[in-house]
Amino acid sequence: MIPITEQPSLYDQLENKSVEELTRYINQEDAKVAKTIEGVLPSVNNLITAIVDKLNAxxxxxxxxxxxxxRLSVLDVIELPTxxxxxxxxxxxxxAGGIDRLADALEEKEDDRSEGWNALxxxxxxPADIVVGISASGTTPFVLEGLKKCKSLNITTGCIVSNPSTPIAAQSDYPVEVVTGPEFITGSTRMKCGTAQKMLFDMISTTVMIRIGRVEGNNMVNVKLINVKILDRGVRMLMKKAEIESxxxxxxxxxxxxxVKAAMENMMKKHN
Structure with a gap:
C-alpha cells in the first residue's frame, strides 16, 4: 500500500492552471492542517506533558x-535561548547531515542508520532525557534506528509523523500522528506535512516554556535584550509590572x- 504522504495529489494538470487557481487550491489544502492537528491534540498534550516532566527533573x-x-525543528530550537x-x-x-550543513539539504543522509544514534x-x-523523532513518512532510517536504540535503553521517545501506524510511531512512547492527506504536489512533504510540523513545534515549545516558568502572564519576561526593539519591549513590560512611571x-x-524577571525579583527582595 502506498503511504498517504506518497499518494497522488487530489489535483492534476497543474501546469495548465492559472495563478489564481493554484493559490486557491494550495490554500484549500493548507486549511486542512489546523483541523487535523485539532483531532490529535490529546496525543500532543501527552507528548508535551512528558517533555515538561523530563525538563523539570x-x-x-x-x-x-x-x-x-x-530543518524546521532547528529553526524552532534556535529561537528559544533569545x-x-x-x-x-x-x-x-x-x-541528518549535521546542523552545520543545514542549508545543504543533504537528503541522502536520512538513510544513514547509525549517525543519529552516534550523535545522541x-x-x-x-534515560533522564526524551528523544522525539521527526519524519513525515514515519519510516526514515536515520530516525527509526535512533529511536530503536533509545527504546532498548529505556530512554523515553516520542515522534511526529504524517502517516498512520508507522514503524517510527511503534518505537515511540508518545506518538503524534498528524495525517494531513496527499500533498498538493505528489510526495512534496515540505508542504502540508511541513506546515503541520511547524505548527506543532510552535505549540510544543511555547507550551513547554510556559509550563516550566519562562513566561509570566502573557509576557516573555526572560527575553534577552539583544536589540533596540526587544529592549524597548522589556522596558515597557517592566514599567507596567513594577508600576514605574519613568x-x-x-x-x-x-x-x-x-x-524583566531578574529585575522584578531584585525589586521584590528590596521591598521585602
Missing part, C-alpha cells in the same frame, strides 16, 4: 530528524539586571 529534549521536518532566556542544551536537535551518544544521552528609570534597572 533536569533532563533534556532532543529532536531527531531529517529533511524538511528536521525569546525565553532558555539555557542552551536543554532543547536540542540531531539533524556524543551528546551523552541518558522610561529611563525602568531602562536603567532592566539593563542592570538583564531581564
Amino acid at each position: 533536569g533532563g533534556r529534549l532532543f529532536y531527531l530528524g531529517a529533511g524538511s521536518g528536521g 525569546t525565553y532566556g532558555l539555557p542552551k542544551g536543554i532543547f536540542n536537535v540531531v539533524l 551518544m556524543d551528546a551523552g544521552i541518558t 522610561y529611563d528609570e525602568a531602562k536603567t534597572i532592566l539593563l542592570t539586571h538583564g531581564s
Whole structure:
C-alpha cells in the first residue's frame, strides 16, 4: 500500500492552471492542517506533558530528524535561548547531515542508520532525557534506528509523523500522528506535512516554556535584550509590572539586571 504522504495529489494538470487557481487550491489544502492537528491534540498534550516532566527533573529534549521536518525543528530550537532566556542544551536537535550543513539539504543522509544514534551518544544521552523523532513518512532510517536504540535503553521517545501506524510511531512512547492527506504536489512533504510540523513545534515549545516558568502572564519576561526593539519591549513590560512611571528609570534597572524577571525579583527582595 502506498503511504498517504506518497499518494497522488487530489489535483492534476497543474501546469495548465492559472495563478489564481493554484493559490486557491494550495490554500484549500493548507486549511486542512489546523483541523487535523485539532483531532490529535490529546496525543500532543501527552507528548508535551512528558517533555515538561523530563525538563523539570533536569533532563533534556532532543529532536531527531531529517529533511524538511528536521530543518524546521532547528529553526524552532534556535529561537528559544533569545525569546525565553532558555539555557542552551536543554532543547536540542540531531539533524541528518549535521546542523552545520543545514542549508545543504543533504537528503541522502536520512538513510544513514547509525549517525543519529552516534550523535545522541556524543551528546551523552541518558534515560533522564526524551528523544522525539521527526519524519513525515514515519519510516526514515536515520530516525527509526535512533529511536530503536533509545527504546532498548529505556530512554523515553516520542515522534511526529504524517502517516498512520508507522514503524517510527511503534518505537515511540508518545506518538503524534498528524495525517494531513496527499500533498498538493505528489510526495512534496515540505508542504502540508511541513506546515503541520511547524505548527506543532510552535505549540510544543511555547507550551513547554510556559509550563516550566519562562513566561509570566502573557509576557516573555526572560527575553534577552539583544536589540533596540526587544529592549524597548522589556522596558515597557517592566514599567507596567513594577508600576514605574519613568522610561529611563525602568531602562536603567532592566539593563542592570538583564531581564524583566531578574529585575522584578531584585525589586521584590528590596521591598521585602
